[in-house]
Amino acid sequence: MKESKLPQGVVVTASRVPLAGFRLSAQAIQWWLVGMLAIIGWMVVQVLTSDNYREAWDNISPGLETTLYLTLISFLIAMPLGLFIGMARLSKNRFVNTVAQIYIEFMRGIPMIVWIFIVAFVVTPELADLLGKRTRDFPPLYRGVAALCLFYAAFIAEVFRAGIQSVEPGQVEAARAVGLSRYRTQRHIVLPQALRNALPALGNDFIALMKDTSLVSVIAVAEVTQRARIYVGSSFRTREAYFILAVIYVTLTLALSLLLQWWERRLEIPGRMEDD
DSSP: OOEEEOTTSOEEEGGGHHHHHHHHHIIIIIHHHHHHHHHHHHHHHHHHHOHHHHHHHHHHTTHHHHHHHHHHHHHHHHHHHHHHHHHHHTOSOHHHHHHHHHHHHHHHTSOHHHHHHHIIIIIHHHHHHHHTOOGGGSOHHHHHHHHHHHHHHHHHHHHHHHHHHTSOHHHHHHHHHTTOOHHHHIIIIIHHHHHHHHHHHHHHHHHHHHHHGGGGGGGTOOSHHHHHHHHHHHHOOHHHHHHHHHHHHHHHHHHHHHHHHHHHHHHOHHHHHHHO
């Protein structure tokens, strides 16, 4: 075997380096990913070869559009709302700070499904009466979006609060010292770093919100879980319906997790500097 000497005098066997790297990769990444893809592949085969699974897929899969709509719209509304509440949580005004903390603790203290019932069957009728409209003028889909975004805004607020507090105070002081206003300091110095620091937690909240869209099936929103329940009620094929439902969520979660990991690596500026 050919040997090479490092500058420090350490002898390394060249033929063993790729093997060690391969073993680390297999243990850290490859096998869990292969297992997940095997589960997804098994379900694809079942759908392609079994009439029962294909029928279940045809009845459940149209709900994917609603699931993705609920996830994206709710998260896009919850993000700015959470940022506003998180900054209010850091306010030096005691009243503003207290109101923000009450909102956060209230939302974190009740189950998601209870909040969905409150929004759908208590808040919506009251709002309809206040606006002079009928309750049915507010479709279940809109009630579900409202419940999800208001609920997750509390969790996102805490993520932003932690992200903002993670920025070194010296950077804020330096920005103010060179003449930047408080607004420009927050916009150009604090928030970009806070967003980067908060990205892993925001990604986790996004995935959790996607899975929690299944809970709005209790108010008859026709996402994948509701469509699976309807199909089971009419066909009694529980195995096919719920296996397909589970694999749909696994596939979405896996795709989002891999995408977020890639995006986090893109934003690891110190790591890239060290690699260079």
